[in-house]
Amino acid sequence: MMYAMWSGVSVDRERSRARLRRTMSMHLWLLLGVTLLSACGRWGVAQSPAVHYDEARRTFRMDAAGTTYVLGINQQKQLQALYWGKRLGSRDQFPAAVQSPPAAAFDQPITTTPQEFVGWGGGLYVEPDLKITFPDGNRDLALQYLSHTIQGQLLRIVLKDVSREVYVTLEYTMDAETGILRRAAEIQNRTNASFTIEQVSAATWNLPRGTDYRLRYLTGRWAAEWTVQERAVQPGKTVLESRRGTTGAQNNPWFAIDRLGTGGPETGSVWFGALGWSGSWQITVEQDLLQQVRVSGGPNSFDFGYRLGKGETFKTPPFYGGFSQEGIGGASRLLHRFEVDTLLPHAPKPTLRPVLYNSWEATEFRVDEAGQMALAEKAATIGVERFVMDDGWFGQRKDDHAGLGDWYVNKEKFPNGLKPLIDKVHGLHMDFGLWVEPEMVNPDSDLYRKHPDWVLNFPGRPRTEARNQLVLNLARPDVRAYVLGFLDKLLTENDIAFLKWDYNRNWSEPGWSAVAPDDEKRVYVDFIRNLYSILEELRAKHPRVEIESCSGGGSRVDLGIMHLTDEVWTSDNTDAYDRLLIQNGFTYAYTPAVMMAWVTDSPTWVNQRTLSLEYRFLSSMQGSLGIGANLNKWGPEDFATAKTMVAHYKAIRETVQRGSLYRLITPEHESEHSVTESVARDGSAAVVFAFLHSSRELYPFPRIYLQGLDADATYTVASLNGKLATDTPERASGAYWMSRGVDVLLKGDFQAAAFTLERQSAAQK
Numbered sequence: 001m002m003y004a005m006w007s008g009v010s011v012d013r014e015r016s017r018a019r020l021r022r023t024m025s026m027h028l029w030l031l032l033g034v035t036l037l038s039a040c041g042r043w044g045v046a047q048s049p050a051v052h053y054d055e056a057r058r059t060f061r062m063d064a065a066g067t068t069y070v071l072g073i074n075q076q077k078q079l080q081a082l083y084w085g086k087r088l089g090s091r092d093q094f095p096a097a098v099q100s101p102p103a104a105a106f107d108q109p110i111t112t113t114p115q116e117f118v119g120w121g122g123g124l125y126v127e128p129d130l131k132i133t134f135p136d137g138n139r140d141l142a143l144q145y146l147s148h149t150i151q152g153q154l155l156r157i158v159l160k161d162v163s164r165e166v167y168v169t170l171e172y173t174m175d176a177e178t179g180i181l182r183r184a185a186e187i188q189n190r191t192n193a194s195f196t197i198e199q200v201s202a203a204t205w206n207l208p209r210g211t212d213y214r215l216r217y218l219t220g221r222w223a224a225e226w227t228v229q230e231r232a233v234q235p236g237k238t239v240l241e242s243r244r245g246t247t248g249a250q251n252n253p254w255f256a257i258d259r260l261g262t263g264g265p266e267t268g269s270v271w272f273g274a275l276g277w278s279g280s281w282q283i284t285v286e287q288d289l290l291q292q293v294r295v296s297g298g299p300n301s302f303d304f305g306y307r308l309g310k311g312e313t314f315k316t317p318p319f320y321g322g323f324s325q326e327g328i329g330g331a332s333r334l335l336h337r338f339e340v341d342t343l344l345p346h347a348p349k350p351t352l353r354p355v356l357y358n359s360w361e362a363t364e365f366r367v368d369e370a371g372q373m374a375l376a377e378k379a380a381t382i383g384v385e386r387f388v389m390d391d392g393w394f395g396q397r398k399d400d401h402a403g404l405g406d407w408y409v410n411k412e413k414f415p416n417g418l419k420p421l422i423d424k425v426h427g428l429h430m431d432f433g434l435w436v437e438p439e440m441v442n443p444d445s446d447l448y449r450k451h452p453d454w455v456l457n458f459p460g461r462p463r464t465e466a467r468n469q470l471v472l473n474l475a476r477p478d479v480r481a482y483v484l485g486f487l488d489k490l491l492t493e494n495d496i497a498f499l500k501w502d503y504n505r506n507w508s509e510p511g512w513s514a515v516a517p518d519d520e521k522r523v524y525v526d527f528i529r530n531l532y533s534i535l536e537e538l539r540a541k542h543p544r545v546e547i548e549s550c551s552g553g554g555s556r557v558d559l560g561i562m563h564l565t566d567e568v569w570t571s572d573n574t575d576a577y578d579r580l581l582i583q584n585g586f587t588y589a590y591t592p593a594v595m596m597a598w599v600t601d602s603p604t605w606v607n608q609r610t611l612s613l614e615y616r617f618l619s620s621m622q623g624s625l626g627i628g629a630n631l632n633k634w635g636p637e638d639f640a641t642a643k644t645m646v647a648h649y650k651a652i653r654e655t656v657q658r659g660s661l662y663r664l665i666t667p668e669h670e671s672e673h674s675v676t677e678s679v680a681r682d683g684s685a686a687v688v689f690a691f692l693h694s695s696r697e698l699y700p701f702p703r704i705y706l707q708g709l710d711a712d713a714t715y716t717v718a719s720l721n722g723k724l725a726t727d728t729p730e731r732a733s734g735a736y737w738m739s740r741g742v743d744v745l746l747k748g749d750f751q752a753a754a755f756t757l758e759r760q761s762a763a764q765k
């Protein structure tokens with residue numbers, strides 16, 4: 001606790017305070033600590049995380065929430081990882097860092113010592129954090145501690161090569177509420193010539209030595225994103241990556257590691273992390289020859305090469321990492337909280353997601369003024385708050401063969417521009433959103449005919465089309481200006497509240513012939529930086545516009561894009577049963593507050609599966625609710641059901657989008673059941689969703705044991721769709737709901753139940 005007092009001081013001031021501290025008696029400090037703590041409590045001030053430097057032992061220590069992180073400078077001036085885990089006693093002093101001994105002549109200390117950020121040099125055989133080729137052919141880099149500063153919650157440590165003017169500044173910031181550390185590195189070239197960065201990571205995380213680790217990670221593909229995978233961490237490397245130019249669905253830049261057999265979904269130690277980068281990336285999980293586990297992450301080193309000019313600085317994206325003692329469930333909740341309170345554009349108070357209608361599955365490319373107005377009228381009757389017109393409104397866009405790149409309103413479909421439709425939508429008390437895919441071009445477009453050189457390509461080589469489109473090279477300043485220009489114009493000329501920003505293919509032939517051959521590979525970095533800067537500029541100029549990151553579903557979801565967008569499209573697969581698994585996987589890393597989930601038609605286009613409208617709603621209500629069904633095909637009963645469900649959703653949405661999520665029964669491993677619970681942050685309410693795949697052999701649905709409630713408080717229960725067991729008491733203690741549990745009456749195939757719990761005030765008890 002005492003370390004809290006050391007935040008906000010420079011190193012010099014900290015040193016003089018350290019001297020002062022030694023002269024003061026322990027009693028005085030204790031008194032001061034207690035006074036400060038009670039003051040924090042009284043004023044509701046969150047304790048700021050502390051960075052403490054122990055000058056005698058040359059160790060840095062950071063504490064926040066339930067986590068402590070320690071690193072030290074060893075005798076060789078290497079920055080050595082010392083501890084990452086459960087918060088330690090405030091007076092615990094960490095022994096100084098000591099380089100590991102060599103493991104025989106074959107493995108020198110450089111390779112056996114767990115380091116925070118190690119250059120490729122000497123005899124390093126583990127994954128390097130930085131690999132440089134100098135113009136004279138030298139490729140050896142030996143980084144040593146040079147200096148550090150502590151400013152508030154920010155620790156910056158400068159490393160320098162033993163002889164060359166290469167400086168690396170490592171940044172650490174620990175989030176007060178969650179203990180999640182943000183780490184990033186800055187490479188500075190102060191030599192007299194350019195050099196090429198061939199590999200660079202944002203950070204390496206070192207875990208306590210162990211052989212019993214299990215890695216969780218996320219895999220997928222189009223329409224099947226967010227599958228949770230598990231594998232034992234064994235000697236060797238597991239590389240999670242994207243070589244696609246963008247985040248991709250094949251792997252997502254997130255990991256979680258726990259110790260096998262030491263805990264359940266809500267217990268045990270979990271170390272987790274996620275990259276804030278939307279380009280090609282890699283996370284390497286490596287168990288070395290001394291059974292030490294390291295996790296490095298950053299831009300993908302495959303086909304990488306960034307020429308850093310004299311005097312230039314390269315900043316890596318951030319790599320976030322955290323620790324939970326409450327199992328994988330606790331790890332997810334920490335990340336969710338961090339995303340909502342710290343990372344999202346309007347954090348700590350991002351707006352609750354409005355209930356949205358999207359035209360895509362109803363009308364696909366066949367959008368026009370009359371058709372969209374008719375849909376809008378129907379959407380308004382069920383309580384929709386935002387009407388979004390999807391693909392098809394621009395250029396010569398009749399299908400996916402033409403039009404991308406030509407961002408003018410199609411005159412045949414909208415003879416009077418977008419205004420009549422937007423006015424109509426506003427008149428129905430909804431705001432208006434529009435689909436765009438700014439980074440793409442169809443060869444059949446005016447833009448491509450005018451600028452065939454604007455796409456990623458190697459001159460004279462084939463250009464691979466996917467969905468009949470090519471990728472614009474956003475790294476080019478002229479392409480950046482074009483994209484920013486048309487989006488700015490669109491938002492200035494039309495009253496648009498929301499953009500669905502799509503991205504429907506991955507890279508191929510990533511050439512950039514306009515720059516020198518040695519600089520071509522900068523495209524992997526400059527493209528993404530321009531994407532981010534366009535989003536930043538648009539947000540600054542149009543602060544009320546919200547943006548969704550979509551990539552044919554969930555192919556561009558990461559903490560980098562989430563910092564600049566308000567929500568993400570989870571998957572094009574809108575089959576409400578498939579969605580249980582998809583959404584379950586998503587929540588391992590990302591908050592339901594951004595997880596868009598639409599109710600669409602049945603039988604679903606995905607599996608031709610028939611599902612009740614109620615089931616489809618309850619599946620989508622676990623995230624941020626949208627409706628994507630063809631309302632022209634609905635009957636009065638459907639509208640009535642939808643109206644009721646939308647009203648229910650509005651009542652629970654704060655709990656779903658801001659609360660703590662417990663995956664009570666996961667649909668993983670072919671489970672017949674799936675149950676989630678969201679508990680309001682202050683414990684005042686909870687909502688539970690339960691789904692049955694198929695009944696078997698007379699077995700009842702498993703009893704649901706709630707979590708995270710206030711054990712002593714009284715909660716009243718209310719069913720959303722009448723499926724609670726008849727013996728369920730109307731009210732009972734939190735302890736009752738958590739220990740005795742609740743039964744729901746689900747029998748048959750594809751059945752769903754939902755209920756809420758509300759805490760009674762003391763007067764009501």
Ligand code: GLA
Nearest residue numbers: 360390391550551552553572
């Ligand atoms: C992608 C998106 C869909 C829809 C189409 C439009 O596939 O994920 O939701 O917007 O593009 O072409």
